[in-house]
Amino acid sequence: MPKINDWGDQETVEIVRFVIEHRGLYTLQVEDIGALIKFEKLRFAAAMRHPTAGRNNIPPRMMRHFFSINMTPPSMRAVQNIYGRILDAIITPKKYPGAQGQEVINMKALIIDSTIALWESVAKRMLPTPTKFHYEFNIRDLARVFQGVSRVAYAYDYKVIQNCSRLKEKIPVQLFLIGLWRHESERTFVDKLITLPDKKIFMDMLNKITKEKFRDQCGFDDDMLMTDMLFTDFMRDAEVDEYGSIIAEAPYVYEACPSVSAIKKRVNDKLDEYNEKFPAKVMPLVIFDDALFHLLRTVRTVNAPAGNALLVGLGGSGKQSLTRLSAYICKHRIFQIALTKTYGEKALMEDIKSLFETVAMNNGSCSFLLTDAEIKSDGFLEVINSLLATGEIPGMLSKDDKEMFMLGVKPLLQKEMGSKTAEPSASQLAAYFLNKIKDQLHMVLAFSPAGTKFRTRASMFPSLFSQCNIDWFLPWPKEALVDVSGRFIGDFDIECTKEVKEELINHMGECH
Numbered sequence: 127m128p129k130i131n132d133w134g135d136q137e138t139v140e141i142v143r144f145v146i147e148h149r150g151l152y153t154l155q156v157e158d159i160g161a162l163i164k165f166e167k168l169r170f171a172a173a174m175r176h177p178t179a180g181r182n183n184i185p186p187r188m189m190r191h192f193f194s195i196n197m198t199p200p201s202m203r204a205v206q207n208i209y210g211r212i213l214d215a216i217i218t219p220k221k222y223p224g225a226q227g228q229e230v231i232n233m234k235a236l237i238i239d240s241t242i243a244l245w246e247s248v249a250k251r252m253l254p255t256p257t258k259f260h261y262e263f264n265i266r267d268l269a270r271v272f273q274g275v276s277r278v279a280y281a282y283d284y285k286v287i288q289n290c291s292r293l294k295e296k297i298p299v300q301l302f303l304i305g306l307w308r309h310e311s312e313r314t315f316v317d318k319l320i321t322l323p324d325k326k327i328f329m330d331m332l333n334k335i336t337k338e339k340f341r342d343q344c345g346f347d348d349d350m351l352m353t354d355m356l357f358t359d360f361m362r363d364a365e366v367d368e369y370g371s372i373i374a375e376a377p378y379v380y381e382a383c384p385s386v387s388a389i390k391k392r393v394n395d396k397l398d399e400y401n402e403k404f405p406a407k408v409m410p411l412v413i414f415d416d417a418l419f420h421l422l423r424t425v426r427t428v429n430a431p432a433g434n435a436l437l438v439g440l441g442g443s444g445k446q447s448l449t450r451l452s453a454y455i456c457k458h459r460i461f462q463i464a465l466t467k468t469y470g471e472k473a474l475m476e477d478i479k480s481l482f483e484t485v486a487m488n489n490g491s492c493s494f495l496l497t498d499a500e501i502k503s504d505g506f507l508e509v510i511n512s513l514l515a516t517g518e519i520p521g522m523l524s525k526d527d528k529e530m531f532m533l534g535v536k537p538l539l540q541k542e543m544g545s546k547t548a549e550p551s552a553s554q555l556a557a558y559f560l561n562k563i564k565d566q567l568h569m570v571l572a573f574s575p576a577g578t579k580f581r582t583r584a585s586m587f588p589s590l591f592s593q594c595n596i597d598w599f600l601p602w603p604k605e606a607l608v609d610v611s612g613r614f615i616g617d618f619d620i621e622c623t624k625e626v627k628e629e630l631i632n633h634m635g636e637c638h
Contacts (some may be wrong), residue, residue, distance in 0.1 A: 205268065390415075412609055414605070482523075507590065571594060612631045
């Protein structure tokens, strides 16, 4: 809700109230200045969250113009029906035939029940506080778990579930699905928790529900159920001919990783490619385990349709470097504003318009990296909040811009319709363009939690938190700092014994 000013008013709400009560606005056009322009046949429908946890309410003189309806959360039966239908559409006997396919189909109900039980437990136990104001677990979090499971189930062409792809040893499909469900639950809930004790509380809940829901039904012992699998989508190689030329680009298939060492090698290869391709922007990163896990979370988010990330950590945590590497891995255009003294909201909109052009005219994907150091005013966040909430920014595109973008996406829509001659309507083109912007323009917000600004922005611009996957960077552990010092000192020639050099490396980690 809008910020309350010194007189107790919310300015934007007052403008809306004026329009409702007077059924029009006074024009400022020079030739007709002061004339009232009447609005005919205009009705208003408004939506807001409950005014709790620091959120403002609207004044009674605005509320009196509306018939209020309180939207309670859906019942558990309704939630089961919603997500049961989604999984029913993706996991079908046609796509998963035979006895093994039936085992996959039988897991649907268990996964739905387990997710709802976990979601209810987290919502009751992990309550918001002034320091943990973003601990709000709603239907969106529930949807994110199912979205992750569906990404693997939907890739039936590659038989990821049936073959337990990429794992060193093939395991029963039920155990593979349990591992997938546990991984997606961790990504949805654990990554936004801000302390190690909170993370442990969640893992205890996850382990308890895993045992309760799957032990008797699937017949696995407790040790087997506590799977710890990692999933990502860039482990496959491009198809090349005998001369080394690329025949087909490497497909992005969301699947399990064989081991941490295997994926670390893959990431280091990608980092070397990046540094070779962009010698002016070389990143001497050390991919220790914690950095690797944060990279996997960022890639998982921005390489999914409509994926936006909020990376929260103190300065120097590596948020920007990992974002750049993630965008390179996903073959996205990485964009970051070039801040100058004259850079304002108008310049920001022009930059966003150029990103719209990349998406619409070139059918590309973009990662827009924005740090809190680049936010010159709250107006910047107002623009980003609108973009995250609706996929568009009011008043940014002129009529000519809209027509140009509609023509740009027209061939793509015709291709999806399966006909080059079909003439899509203007509303179809507009909806298709808006969906492409939502799906292929990925916001990555790199913010610091220090100070009061972070909490204030959460209440003023709710979409920054509700529409983004939050990844909270905790301080790097000592092992990670020792890895970094080992990278820089390890190959350095020092006149000392091997033992002294090892102690120096450990000392650097201890100091920092």
